[in-house]
Amino acid sequence: QKEVEQNSGPLSVPEGAIASLNCTYSDRGSQSFFWYRQYSGKSPELIMSIYSNGDKEDGRFTAQLNKASQYVSLLIRDSQPSDSATYLCAVNKGRGKLIFGQGTELSVKP
């Protein structure tokens, strides 16, 4: 079992729709979770961090964390073509080390 798992996609949504990205992790003791966006050929860019159960909203992005189910998700409202990228879920393994999922490729169609 991989430490951090994501559906590789591609996930295709129409412009204006809600994109839902999911991630599960294996270490029940994990405390810090992150979503990064990576455009093709570029390095990852931090979108959201979440540390507590529940929802955290930032603009069009909402991160959801459920530690009991070991599940993290990212919702993108009013999806735009510019949101088309690979989204990486990352879990802090301690001492700042991040373990990444394989990423979900999102395609937003105009």
Add this chain to the structure above:
Amino acid sequence: GAVVSQHPSWVICKSGTSVKIECRSLDFQATTMFWYRQFPKQSLMLMATSNEGSKATYEQGVEKDKFLINHASLTLSTLTVTSAHPEDSSFYICSAGSGRSYEQYFGPGTRLTVT
């Protein structure tokens, strides 16, 4: 967010030569930096943790004698790929945390091609 730079952004070298990549935190001090490698269509793989003033900590399977890491100051870490071979061709990315949270900020990456 914090700004991290990398230099060079891309490099082509011949097999057997060494290449040095620099990673700098521009607006904060980073006691810890991380080096990742990413092959096409794959996720980031952590290579090593670079600690200011001490030896780097390498992940399992990463050859420390091949990938030399130096973290001489709170704003600079370097990765040297020694005796590079074509299979070392990859996208190398560094990251740094500001220390106030567990958030990490990535440099723009260095694309290495070994011919």
